[in-house]
Structures are given as structure tokens and as C-alpha cells.
Amino acid sequence: MKKVLIALLVALSVGIIVSVIYNIKQKKELNVLEEGFALQKEELEEEYSQIALQYEGYGMKIENDSLFSLYENEKMKVQNLLEELKAVKATNATRISQLRRELETVKKIMRSYIAQIDSLNTVNQQLKNENEEVNRRYMEVTSTVTKLNAEKKALSETVRIASQMNASQIVVNLLDKKMKVTTKSKKAVKIQTSFILSQNKTTKVGKKWVYTRIYKPDNSVLVKSEGNVFRYENKNIPYSSKREIEYDGEEQSVSIYWDIEEYLPVGDYIVDIFVDGAMIGEKAFSIKK
Structure with a gap:
């Protein structure tokens, strides 16, 4: 057990x-x-x-x-x-x-x-690169156009200056009824402005308007009518006298007249001469008793 x-x-x-x-x-x-x-x-x-x-x-x-x-x-x-x-x-x-x-x-x-x-x-x-290239070319073209426009403007200005005529040998006289020079203001009936228009082969030949502006001693301009204006520097300005001439590019003598129909005070005067929208000369003169 x-x-x-x-x-x-x-x-x-x-x-x-x-x-x-x-x-x-x-x-x-x-x-x-x-x-x-x-x-x-x-x-x-x-x-x-x-x-x-x-x-x-x-x-x-x-x-x-x-x-x-x-x-x-x-x-x-x-x-x-x-x-x-x-x-x-x-x-x-x-x-x-x-x-x-x-x-x-x-x-x-x-x-x-x-x-x-x-x-x-x-x-x-790729699109960004293409866009950058397009923008670059656009800027180049814009720059080129701007440069060309500037050159064109400069050339136009050069041509304008080159084609601009010049008034030399400017003489201002008072004329009496017999168209003779006088120094007496009481006898004077006309103011004659004579000058030589220079030779210029670059300017356009043909009919041209010659304008004068006569400044009185108080600096106001002698004007026959308010409608007697011409274009100068992109605006209308009044003229005293005008005359149409036939210009052939050669030197020529020009005379232009102001009919005295008003009282002209004694003092110093100035005549500015314009052709083709440009001022080509000026002359100071005096009126005495």
C-alpha cells in the first residue's frame, strides 16, 4: 500500500x-x-x-x-x-x-x-520658360521700337531744323504815301519789313505764306481782325501781315507791309517773321515823333 x-x-x-x-x-x-x-x-x-x-x-x-x-x-x-x-x-x-x-x-x-x-x-x-522668353522678346521689341521712335523723332527734328528757312538782312522802315522811307511817324502810312529768305535745298518748294507779328511798346500785337491767325507750336496765334510767295529753294528778297490805320505810339517795336510754322527771324525798330 x-x-x-x-x-x-x-x-x-x-x-x-x-x-x-x-x-x-x-x-x-x-x-x-x-x-x-x-x-x-x-x-x-x-x-x-x-x-x-x-x-x-x-x-x-x-x-x-x-x-x-x-x-x-x-x-x-x-x-x-x-x-x-x-x-x-x-x-x-x-x-x-x-x-x-x-x-x-x-x-x-x-x-x-x-x-x-x-x-x-x-x-x-516649360510654360513659365516660354512665357519668360516671350516677355523677354516683347521687352526687346518694345525697347527697339522705343529706340527707333526716338531716333525717328530726332531725325525728324534734324530734318525740320535743316529744312527751316532763315531770314537775314532784316530791315524795317516807315513809308509815306509815295512809298518813300520816312522818319516822321505822322507821315507814315505803312510799315515795311524787308529781308532775304535764305537758300535751302532741303525744304519743300512751292507756294508759302510769310507772316509777321508786330509788337507795340506795350507788347500787344498789331492785328487787323480777330480772325487773322495762323498755326504756331500747335496753337492759333494772331498775325499782323501775311504774304504768299513762290519759293524755289534759292535765296530771294521778300517785303511785307502793314497798313497804318491807327495811332502808333512812340517807342520800341519788334517784328517777328514766320514761314512754315517756324519763326525765322526778328528785328527791333523804333518809332519817333
Whole structure:
């Protein structure tokens, strides 16, 4: 009986030891599995984090509004999946496996977006380069046109000056009724302005109007009528006398007259002479008693 009891105790002890050893082994294997699951989850989280960072980086390169909207939606999806992955237990192998498959899909979508972004950016850069080239050429053309206009204006001014005639040897006399020179204002009936119109081969030949403006001592102009005006420096100004001549480009003598029909005060006078809208000479003279 004693031997049987001892045998039972030994068998029970062996069973307990075997059970303990088995439990320890099972626990170790479970720990190994849990560590493996945790490592896999950590690696998966790292991959999701990298994808999220890439989405952040490429987002700043998108200039197309429609593509940017789609891109932002996908970026939010990645963020949500990453948050879910962080919350799920490492032992939830089924969900982690699903999230891994989701990651592969996300990677494919991102590669597609990156390709579109790079393509659009390349096209945009080409368009910018073309636009810059167009602007550069436009500025060059504008600069050239401005320069040509300035040169044309300068040339026109040179031609205008070159073609401008000149009045020399200007003489102003008072004439009496017999058309003789007099120094007595009471006998004077005309003011005669005589001059030599210079030779000029560059000016246009043909009929030309010669105008005079006679300034009295008070600086007012002798005028017969308010309608007696001509163009000078883009405005109408009054003239005292005018005469039409036939100009052939050669030097010629010209005389033009003012009929005295009013009282002319004693003092200093000035005569300005104009042809083709330009003042070609002036002469001061005096009227005495």
C-alpha cells in the first residue's frame, strides 16, 4: 500500500513538473509571437509615417486645384489609417494584415500622384520658360521700337531744323504815301519789313505764306481782325501781315507791309517773321515823333 502511494505521488509530481514546463514553454512561445506582432506593427507604422511625410512634401509642389483636392483627400486617408494602426492591438493580426494591404494600395496611388505632379510641374516649368522668353522678346521689341521712335523723332527734328528757312538782312522802315522811307511817324502810312529768305535745298518748294507779328511798346500785337491767325507750336496765334510767295529753294528778297490805320505810339517795336510754322527771324525798330 505504501509503495502504491509513493508511486502515485511520484506520478503526480512528474505530471505537475511536465505541466509547468509546458506552460512555461507556451508562455515563451506566446511572448515571442507577441514580440513579432509588435515588431511587424512597428514596421508598418514606420511605413505609414514615411508615406504621410511624402504626402506632406509633395503637396507643396501641386499647383493644379483639382489634383490638389484629390491629393489632400488621399493624404487625410493615410493619416486616418496611421491613427487606426496606432490604436489597434498588435495581436489583432487580421486588421493589421488588412492595413498592410491598404498600405500597398496607398503606395500605388501615391506613385500615380507623384507621376502626375512631376508631369504637370514639368509642363508648368516649360510654360513659365516660354512665357519668360516671350516677355523677354516683347521687352526687346518694345525697347527697339522705343529706340527707333526716338531716333525717328530726332531725325525728324534734324530734318525740320535743316529744312527751316532763315531770314537775314532784316530791315524795317516807315513809308509815306509815295512809298518813300520816312522818319516822321505822322507821315507814315505803312510799315515795311524787308529781308532775304535764305537758300535751302532741303525744304519743300512751292507756294508759302510769310507772316509777321508786330509788337507795340506795350507788347500787344498789331492785328487787323480777330480772325487773322495762323498755326504756331500747335496753337492759333494772331498775325499782323501775311504774304504768299513762290519759293524755289534759292535765296530771294521778300517785303511785307502793314497798313497804318491807327495811332502808333512812340517807342520800341519788334517784328517777328514766320514761314512754315517756324519763326525765322526778328528785328527791333523804333518809332519817333
